Amino acid sequence: MSDNQTFRNFSEFYPYYLEEHSDVTCRRLHFAGSLLVLIVALYALISGKLLWLLALPVIGYGFAWVGHFKFEKNRPATFRFPLYSLMGDWVMFRDMLIGRIRF
Template sequence: MTTLDKRQRVANPTYEPQPYSVTGYPTFRSFYPYYLGEHAHPVCLVGTTISLSVFVRALLAVLPLLSPAKQFAALRFGTQGWKSVGKLLLGGLLQGYVWAWIGHFFFERNKPATFKHPFYSLLGDLTLWKEVATLKRRP
């Protein structure tokens, strides 16, 4: 299957803005075309990419805390153990939201869907990121 074929099978492949449903969105599948219409600018992936990178770093930072062996010592983050990992996770969460809001307000010129649909918005971020990373969608 070519990349073009894959793109034709995804929701809202042209990122056309969709009107907001006044009845809400009962499923993520019904929400996703609206989400894509609000994320047409390529910069919309920056916040998700930074957050995912920080979360992966936090997972790596846990290894030295779980293993008494010194083999993972180079992966240690900070000097406060679990508290340092918690700060890293909080930083990753904040990075995601700050960059997303900058993208929405200054590049997309719309309001983030996070305020009305926090879970669907997070799932939309991850789905869009995955689709771009696997070449099912252009950024």
């Protein structure tokens, strides 16, 4: 991808996003981080301990970034495409849940 790459919409971005997540360990770390985000968010809302919500970005991005820097050896798309990347995280999470993507 060139440094000037742009996408007109998420449908154009998602194939690029998947290319940036070709390493299975990276995808597994994304999945674990996303699942933990859901669990912690649910816990915070049910228990009323809303300060836990502050941990969500650390949990989600922490797992994902370890996957990128250590295993995928690339720079997370979040740095250039934050909204599309966040959307991609959840679409990929769904795709892994339903078996469309191997992890």
